[in-house]
Amino acid sequence: MSRPRSIGRNGIIHMRKPVPKLRRCCAARMARQRHPYRNATGGNAVPAKKFSRLAQSGPASMLSTMTAASIDVTNHARIEGLGQAVLSGKSIAAADARWLFHLENSADIFDLLSWANRIREHFKGNKIHLCSIVNVKAGGCPENCRFCAQSALYQTDSPRYGLIESEPALRAASEAKANHVTALGLVAAWRGLEEGPVLDELCERFEELKQSGSVRPDASLGIISSQKVADRLQKAGVECYNHNLETSRRFFPQVCSTHTYDERVETIQYLKKAGIKICSGGIIGMGETRDDRCDLAFSLRDIGASIVPINILNPIPGTPFADIKPPLPMEILQTIACFRFILPRQELMVAGGRAVNLRDLQSMVFMAGASAMMVGNYLTTLNQPVEQDLQMLKDLGLDPNWDKHDFSDQEEAPSLPATPMTVS
Numbered sequence: 001m002s003r004p005r006s007i008g009r010n011g012i013i014h015m016r017k018p019v020p021k022l023r024r025c026c027a028a029r030m031a032r033q034r035h036p037y038r039n040a041t042g043g044n045a046v047p048a049k050k051f052s053r054l055a056q057s058g059p060a061s062m063l064s065t066m067t068a069a070s071i072d073v074t075n076h077a078r079i080e081g082l083g084q085a086v087l088s089g090k091s092i093a094a095a096d097a098r099w100l101f102h103l104e105n106s107a108d109i110f111d112l113l114s115w116a117n118r119i120r121e122h123f124k125g126n127k128i129h130l131c132s133i134v135n136v137k138a139g140g141c142p143e144n145c146r147f148c149a150q151s152a153l154y155q156t157d158s159p160r161y162g163l164i165e166s167e168p169a170l171r172a173a174s175e176a177k178a179n180h181v182t183a184l185g186l187v188a189a190w191r192g193l194e195e196g197p198v199l200d201e202l203c204e205r206f207e208e209l210k211q212s213g214s215v216r217p218d219a220s221l222g223i224i225s226s227q228k229v230a231d232r233l234q235k236a237g238v239e240c241y242n243h244n245l246e247t248s249r250r251f252f253p254q255v256c257s258t259h260t261y262d263e264r265v266e267t268i269q270y271l272k273k274a275g276i277k278i279c280s281g282g283i284i285g286m287g288e289t290r291d292d293r294c295d296l297a298f299s300l301r302d303i304g305a306s307i308v309p310i311n312i313l314n315p316i317p318g319t320p321f322a323d324i325k326p327p328l329p330m331e332i333l334q335t336i337a338c339f340r341f342i343l344p345r346q347e348l349m350v351a352g353g354r355a356v357n358l359r360d361l362q363s364m365v366f367m368a369g370a371s372a373m374m375v376g377n378y379l380t381t382l383n384q385p386v387e388q389d390l391q392m393l394k395d396l397g398l399d400p401n402w403d404k405h406d407f408s409d410q411e412e413a414p415s416l417p418a419t420p421m422t423v424s
Contacts, residue, residue: 075108082341083115087122092341093420094298100338101290109334116337116369119344123409128393129307129347129372129402130181133220134172136205137163137188145246145256146320147283147313150189156318163188163201166208173214179386180400181375184209185218185242185279191259192223192267199229203236210237218242218279223259224267230274240307241271242279248295251288268303277407280305281349284335285313285327285357293335297342306407307372308346310336312353326353329361333368340369345410347372355384363392372402 082096103109139160140152149158169186176184186205193199202221209217220242224230233241245264246252252261268278280303282296300308312332315322327335339348349372350365358365362384365373375386393400 075103075105076111079108079111079115083118086119086341086344094294095420097297097338097342098291098294100341101294101335103334106330109330109337112337113333113364113368116340117367119340120348120366120369120371123344124347124371126398127371127402128366128398128400129183129349130179130389130400131183131185131218131307131349131372131374132172132176132181132215132376133185133187133374134169135189136169136186136202137161137190139189141189142191143256143258147255147286147316149316149319151319154318154320156316158316163198166205169205170208170212170214173209173212176376177214179375179390181215181386182402183216183218183240184214185220185240187220187242188222190222192225193221193229194225195229195232199232203232206233206236206238216240220279223263224270227270227273230270230276233271234274234276238276240277240279242307242309243267243271244281244283244309244311245296245299245303246282247286247288248292249299250295251286251292254288255286265303272304277306278304279307279309279349281307281309281311281351283311283313283352284332285324285353286321287324290335294338294342297339300346301343305343305346306410307349308339308343309349309351309372309374310339310370311351312357314353314356326357329358332358333361333364336365336368336370347407349374363396366396366398 079100082092082100086092100112103112139150139158141148141150142152144151144153148154149156169184173184186202186209188202193202202219206217206219209215216239217237218240219233219238222243243264245261246255249261268280271278280300282293282300284293297308313321313324313326315324315326336348336350348370350370351374354362354365354373373389375389390400
């Protein structure tokens with residue numbers, strides 16, 4: 001029997017050596033080792049025993065891409081059900097909201113963020129409300145808020161100066177308008193505002209801001225102890241007043257003891273009666289529990305806040321909270337998302353502590369449900385440049401030209417009663 005032949009490119013005949021039977025057997029055995037479940041047709045077949053082990057997990061669990069453990073997909077179904085309920089106009093029950101705050105698995109948290117983003121897009125579209133602040137009186141505050149660098153009770157590097165003239169405020173308003181900022185808040189470090197020459201001077205500032213037409217004049221001037229003061233501010237042109245509840249009623253005494261939680265609520269009631277919109281939120285990462293954060297969100301819903309700023313503690317040397325370890329970025333995003341489930345129509349604003357605590361995950365605040373952002377520097381700490389924030393919004397396809405100046409999108413249909421959800 002002649003040996004196999006082949007003809008090369010140059011026309012030379014080459015004799016091929018037959019492959020020994022032993023080598024062919026070795027090759028086949030190696031192939032089986034590489035593909036232990038390869039069937040006779042060349043496909044991959046999982047043995048019955050192996051398949052039965054995989055099937056034991058059943059439809060109620062799957063593997064997470066970020067953890068080695070299997071996860072319960074009933075969580076996925078429950079998050080989806082709660083998201084659909086909020087989209088249909090229902091309020092979330094407190095028990096369900098607490099469950100969302102306590103989610104731990106990364107896959108569940110990303111599910112939560114995805115639904116918070118759907119809720120934001122449904123109720124708020126792609127518009128992002130931008131706000132800036134200017135400190136019209138800095139430092140020397142007599143209150144003992146344990147997070148604040150402007151308290152006179154703590155040794156910090158925070159600047160101190162008296163009430164500024166009108167020119168810096170008008171200049172800040174002009175710069176804000178040029179950067180698509182909707183509102184400029186005049187902020188003062190003191191206990192609160194009473195009738196007298198200081199109120200008269202501040203009313204003049206607000207009237208000038210209103211007449212300039214650059215931005216919406218907002219205020220954050222502490223506790224208001226009479227209806228007359230609130231009425232004066234409204235008449236001067238103040239449209240929105242910031243007065244944070246800061247945290248839950250339960251945890252508030254751990255944050256401040258020189259005034260009460262009820263004094264803050266009373267201030268908000270005076271402002272609402274005067275026809276001024278409420279901007280009220282809090283700070284997370286001060287040592288409160290996740291249940292405290294949940295309680296804060298429901299309290300903000302109860303008082304009728306139109307804008308809800310979520311600040312993340314930026315520990316300042318010299319303050320009692322200087323050594324508190326801040327929450328991790330994913331926990332911050334989870335908190336924002338939970339607030340969006342509870343407050344679907346409100347402007348959720350990510351404010352102080354954003355850059356230092358979220359770092360590379362800053363842009364994810366919008367996926368977590370945020371619809372507003374404070375730009376420019378904060379009262380005593382720096383923020384990233386506003387140009388960088390505007391580029392971030394552009395990259396995400398979001399529009400900073402916010403147009404709901406009367407907050408009319410929050411006053412459409414009232415939410416339907418909450419019904420606790422269970423998944424069988």
